[in-house]
Amino acid sequence: MSNTTLAAVATRLSETSVQAALDAEPLAWPDALPDDAWCMSPELVSLYGTPRWDALDEAGRRRLAFFECVNFFTLNIHGERALMEGITRRLYARDLADHTHYLHHFLAEENQHMTWFGGFCRRYAGKIYPDRKLVLPREHAPGEEDVLFFARVLVFELLVDTFNRRMAKDARLHPLVREINRRHHEDESRHLAFGRLLVEDLWRRHAPNWSEATRAAVPGYMAAYLTATWREYYNPDVYKDAGFAEPIRVAREVFASEAATARRAEIESRCVRVLRELGLWPTPAAGDSLEAAS
């Protein structure tokens, strides 16, 4: 993938973004959500398939699904904030100059997404959950920070998009929740097309100039980032709001459960495949299992 091809794709995506913005109708926000509304597909609720889920009655499951939806939307807000900060810092950077026009659309769309996610959380839950992510500053090789930043964005967007695609089609969900997921998926399909090509381009241009140790550390870093992103999906604040005693213990137990481990592997498979194709996923040594890293 040459830089010229990437620039052509960015131009085409910019045109689609302009049209999508012109076509968009405002979201319809009801004053309140009915008590019997499903806000997250049951199969995507973190506890699904565990004894704790089985022990809940229908109302308890819906209540948990509502707070999991608020957490999912919250994670989108925090992820998009970090993404917007990172992209804003790189606007008009020489390395990305050919794509600046598309980055403006990217930013505008992420800003709009935050109004959907934030609008839902503030209206119906009266809050968003706090951001628990901790980023430790360190030195980078030339271009490494950009590769890692856009690769993190790609991982985050691939993971979220799997949830969006499934929930956009789930007729059990409240129409507003379905529509937010549908619209997000529509915009994110452009971000993903661009992001994948950009990561490939940056990696090919910069990685050959790094030390072997710097290059070799990237796949492990991506696997650790994916795990850290998953950790936030098991949020003790959600379990507390849903009425569980010992919410931190619930988060720890559920994360380690067989059902949740299998579901993570299934949901992240697309993300892992893309990273593997880009050469950014650990190659198992003979006899090793990647389960621990993913």
Ligand SMILES: [Fe+2]
């Ligand atoms: Fe987004």
Ligand SMILES: [Fe+2]
């Ligand atoms: Fe995005």
